[in-house]
Amino acid sequence: MHKYSQAERRPVHRRWSHPLFFSFVVSSLLLGLTCGCGTGKPTAATNDPDQLLQQMSEKLAHATKLSFKVDRKLDAALVEGLNIPEKAQIEISVSRPGKFLARSDSQDNVRHFVFDGQNLSVYDETMELYATVPVPGTIDEVVTKIDEKYGFTPPLAEFILSDPYGALSPRIKSQAYKGKETVGGVECHHLSLGGEVADSELWIGVTDLLPRKLVATFKDREGGPRLQADFSDWNLAATLDDKFFAFVAPQDAESVEMVTEAQMKETAAKVAARQR
């Protein structure tokens, strides 16, 4: 947060119009980006929620191969067709820029989301069904494409993107620092992040600046259902080769269609119209 007074701002603004000064500032910025300055070890934590969020984001973004676990609880209202809360243990592995694997083990089923840089496969291990769609690109690109076309993203995708801050910050309408609290034995900064769709509470480790807990209350649904995610087992230098992200359908598994949002809407509308 900038706390400069108007009097302090004016001279700086004037200096920007000076070609030499301007060139110096721009060169420094470009040099900083090229050298990766500001991307190294996070500095001492502050109590500025925005800065903490950025530091967490930088820490995650600079791990090229990482893995972590999440214990996720979803209230029933957040899952279509579910009338009891879903509890899932999720293991997520990432190899930047273009591979990830997420395995979700809940009381109802075991699902895998596998992206190898070319194809995304969703495999329902319990029902022995899978669907594969071609979406070549980076993790950021596949998350965007899948979101737009198929109406979903991998679990907690915000935390595996190349710029988690860039994904999270546009949604944040208000933020507050709530102090330090211990989560799972780890001292954390507690942030409160207000949004249009959901209000979130996020706990970030004081020493490692990694996300430790997330509680999101969804305001767009009746009753304000919640998602709770407890992060653990962070490994920012995971050993993951390309074979790890190669999806090979098990022999007994059957290929099914991955239905797009548009397909579901269109067909539903046609039949509804036919029945009128």
Place this chain on the structure above:
Amino acid sequence: MKPTITRYRLTISACERSKALMRATILGAVLLPSVSVAMGQVYGVARKTTVVSGPNGTAAVSKTAVVGGPNGTAAVKKTTVVSGGGMPNGYIAVLPGGYRAVTVSGVRYYSVGGIYYRPQIYQGRTVYVAVRL
């Protein structure tokens, strides 16, 4: 004098425009790497599904499926989705108890209570659409 002033003004203006363009270009290049991914989902929670209502408040959906024909040849078979009050979005997320898997023309369906369901992946989860075979 007037033409001189005008020329001077034009010169300044062009210079300023040039500077502004240069600044915009460089700042654009600086800011480009931080372009964020816009997602409709929040933390992987699927959007609320739009329900298309049929008569009596029920919802419906129809699909045309390509299924395997004899000797591995492909054949197009039209299946009409059965809808009702129990399927407000045209599908169910969990099969009713007592279902059994059946394979028809090489395609897996689930049968329970005289209704056949075809599995699909929708919003990252397996859902079941009731069909008439």
